[in-house]
Amino acid sequence: RPLFTEEHFRRFTGAEVKIKLSELLQGSRKYRGIIRGVTAEQEVCLEVDGVELKIPMDLVEKANLVPEL
Helix, strand or coil: CECCCHHHHHHCCCCEEEEEEEEEECCEEEEEEEEEEECCCCEEEEEECCEEEEEEHHHEEEEEECCCC
């Protein structure tokens, strides 16, 4: 399932997601992690390998939920 809006990210807090960015952020354009919420500054809080990362919404090119098996 693709995620497009801030509301989508809020609704799926706690779910695993794959995100592709339009430009590099901390040396990478692709991230996979757990959505921890959305900040007032319109940043997606993503937990990647136990580390919280804040990704500005305007950098998100594509985001999809990872299906639970």
